[in-house]
Amino acid sequence: MTQLADYTTLGLGGPAKTFVTASSEAELAAAVRDADAAGEPVLLLGGGSNLVIADDGFDGTVIRVATRGLRFQEVPASSPVVDVTVAAGEPWDDVVAATVEAGLAGLECLSGIPGSTGATPIQNVGAYGQEVAEVITRVRVIDRRTGTTLEMPNGSCRFSYRNSLFKSGEPGRYVVTEVAFRLHADGLSRPVRYAELASRLGIEIGERAPVAKIRSDVLGIRGRKGMVLDPGDPDTRSAGSFFTNPMISAADFARLESVARSSGWPSDKPVPHFDAGEGLVKVPAAWLIEHAGFAKGHGAPGPARVSSKHTLALVNAGGATTGDLLALAREIIAGVRDKFGVTLTPEPTLVGVTV
DSSP states (O other): OOBBBGGSSSSSOOOOEEHHHHHHHHHHHHHHHHHHHOOOOOOEEEEOOTTTEOOEEEEEEEEEEEEEEEEEEEEEEESSSSEEETTTTHHHHHHHHHHHHHBBBGGGGGGGGSSSSGHHHHHHHETEEEEGTTTTEEEEEEETTTTTEEEEGGGGGGBTTTTTTIIISSSEEEEEEEEEEEOOOOOOSSSSOOOHHHHHOOOOOOOOOOOHHHHHHHHHHHHTTSSOOOOTTTGGGGGGOOOOOOOOEEHHHHHHHHHHHTTOTTTSOOOOEEEEEEEEEEEHHHHHHTTTOTTTTTTTTSEEEOSSTTTTOOOEOSSSSSHHHHHHHHHHHHHHHHHHOOOBBBBSSSSSOOO
């Protein structure tokens, strides 16, 4: 049996009952159709960067999406605009690199994120102030309910923070086969929104910079945090950020702030937070984890631990099981809840397991 640990960035996961590789949209559609006809559960596997799979594996058909294709098409407009259409199986960072090399803006802040392109609309992948929802024009999907292929425009995808129709609206119904992005061709980034990136670039928030410079600096920041895959560095053997930044009400944030002050947070220093609109406040999960007592490297010398570079990454330092990793995640969730009254939500897709 194929061991799924060999196909995930965490290096965790048991065997697949059936394992199929689809190299074309037709092969992908056939594999899904055959599994559905047989009543088999289906797990779609791209780059394996956002998956936590049970030690028992997956008792169904795992379909590895290995489709390829990248097309550029200029769009007549008053300013240069290019549509980029990408097969679901294309490695994501290769796509970002290709668009940056072409001088296209819209994906540059998403450099260094592992995984495949087909996963990006599902998760509404985002980083450093950018989200794919801002530039996706359409997503081509197979509707497993009807067996038809559909072109879903951006407005039908129900994008929200790290979420979409495909992830939580109707999970499992749609199989992404292709994603189309509309990017600007002036060689300059969209206005930079993220303070850490702006500081590294030496510009003010809201200013722009060459897309190649943005990519270089984002890769630098991610590398320092252990968020760029390096086979020689166990601190990068992770699923990226393990928790999403929680959205809480203003009243809940006031209570959180009071707890922080009573625990010694300086009265003249704001507790990190961002206005999330609709009366909600977004609080950095990394800050909550650190101030609930989980420092970088927490869990060492155990095989599952918090990265020594970034508290949002839970890593398999070698020899861990999925059970080990989830025990650590539960410990962190309980600690943050006990300290601040906020419940963290895992960002990766959990397969056959819960926290």
